[in-house]
Amino acid sequence: MNMPSTKIPSLILGIETSCDDTCAAIVRNGHHVLSNIIASQQNLALGGVVPEVAARDHLQKISQVVMLALSDAKVSFQEIDAIAVTNRPGLASALLVGVAFAKALAFALHIPLIGVHHIEGHIFASRLENPDIPLPYVCLTVSGGHTLLMLVQGHFQYQILGQTTDDAAGEAFDKVARTLGLTFPGGPAIAKLAAQNLHEPIVFPLPMMYSGDENFSFSGIKTAVRYYWESLSQEQKACQLTAIAAGFQQSVVKVLVEKTWRMVQQYNARAVVITGGVAANQELRHQMLCKAQSSAVSVFFPSLPLCTDNAAMIAGLAFYKLQQTCCSDLNLGIQSNVVCKTIVKNGL
Numbered sequence: 600m601n602m603p604s605t606k607i608p609s610l611i612l613g614i615e616t617s618c619d620d621t622c623a624a625i626v627r628n629g630h631h632v633l634s635n636i637i638a639s640q641q642n643l644a645l646g647g648v649v650p651e652v653a654a655r656d657h658l659q660k661i662s663q664v665v666m667l668a669l670s671d672a673k674v675s676f677q678e679i680d681a682i683a684v685t686n687r688p689g690l691a692s693a694l695l696v697g698v699a700f701a702k703a704l705a706f707a708l709h710i711p712l713i714g715v716h717h718i719e720g721h722i723f724a725s726r727l728e729n730p731d732i733p734l735p736y737v738c739l740t741v742s743g744g745h746t747l748l749m750l751v752q753g754h755f756q757y758q759i760l761g762q763t764t765d766d767a768a769g770e771a772f773d774k775v776a777r778t779l780g781l782t783f784p785g786g787p788a789i790a791k792l793a794a795q796n797l798h799e800p801i802v803f804p805l806p807m808m809y810s811g812d813e814n815f816s817f818s819g820i821k822t823a824v825r826y827y828w829e830s831l832s833q834e835q836k837a838c839q840l841t842a843i844a845a846g847f848q849q850s851v852v853k854v855l856v857e858k859t860w861r862m863v864q865q866y867n868a869r870a871v872v873i874t875g876g877v878a879a880n881q882e883l884r885h886q887m888l889c890k891a892q893s894s895a896v897s898v899f900f901p902s903l904p905l906c907t908d909n910a911a912m913i914a915g916l917a918f919y920k921l922q923q924t925c926c927s928d929l930n931l932g933i934q935s936n937v938v939c940k941t942i943v944k945n946g947l
């Protein structure tokens with residue numbers, strides 16, 4: 600590939616187009632975010648992400664988003680040392696736009712290209728702002744596409760402890776929101792209604808709470824909410840909307856917190872990290888902090904703009920990948936569904 604220069608690459612342009620957000624960021628030395636542009640798509644009318652529509656939207660926006668990232672950071676193309684891009688996992692057509700754009704730029708500028716794993720980017724998002732998270736830590740990644748519980752024993756050494764057997768936590772928020780007639784993405788819409796609730800939350804099941812393993816399942820609770828909703832009259836629906844949102848959120852949060860905490864205790868972890876879009880949920884943040892209150896375990900969440908998809912986490916992680924000489928070449932491809940191995944060493 601374009602020969603890495605002798606200078607340590609410190610100024611990295613990150614590009615992220617794995618789902619519906621078109622993102623570009625400039626990060627210096629892995630931790631100093633100079634710009635972080637996120638252009639979200641308007642999927643409200645579609646009720647979710649349509650891959651074909653998302654890809655076309657990325658294509659229209661990517662140049663502008665990258666130019667904005669450069670101007671916000673007050674740097675020129677010539678000053679960029681390397682380009683990092685999410686190349687796995689994600690929607691194939693959406694990933695292709697970012698990867699093709701990044702390859703062309705790396706070729707034109709004669710600088711290194713680094714393909715980055717989206718989930719590893721989410722995990723790094725916490726470390727971006729807190730470089731000294733004590734090891735070992737338990738990391739819960741909860742997004743629209745993934746629910747992964749991991750033990751992190753060394754930076755870039757991940758052991759997968761559990762994952763969802765069906766819907767991801769964010770996906771359940773999105774699908775329940777659609778049932779309740781709320782806007783997309785569903786997580787913020789449900790969280791907002793739950794915060795307004797003045798009644799007893801409706802009780803929903805605690806999926807796989809006592810399954811004896813560390814996996815999750817959110818498809819059953821989504822169906823339970825739908826059946827409950829469909830059994831109500833219009834008047835009851837209006838009266839109970841906030842209590843249903845609060846009950847659903849409560850069940851999901853309880854399972855996530857309990858199962859994560861069991862792993863913290865089992866592995867004597869010194870910290871717990873919650874990352875991904877659902878980590879923006881205030882109830883999840885509150886309950887996890889309460890759990891850790893009387894212990895020596897530190898809790899880390901990325902700041903809100905770094906919870907959901909962003910390119911700063913991709914550029915930050917790439918700084919370390921480059922030091923491990925994890926450089927890609929112009930044959931860099933995409934992998935839409937990367938199978939999660941049981942034990943993953945030295946990066947996902």
Ligand code: KG4
Nearest residue numbers: 742743744769784785786876877880907908
């Ligand atoms: O990480 P992310 O931006 O994209 C994926 O990699 O999937 O996560 C998006 C997911 C969506 O399912 C969205 O509903 C959920 O994160 N989300 C939330 C909140 N904000 C975003 N879920 C619960 N509460 C929130 N406040």
Ligand code: ZN
Nearest residue numbers: 721742907908
């Ligand atoms: Zn994500």
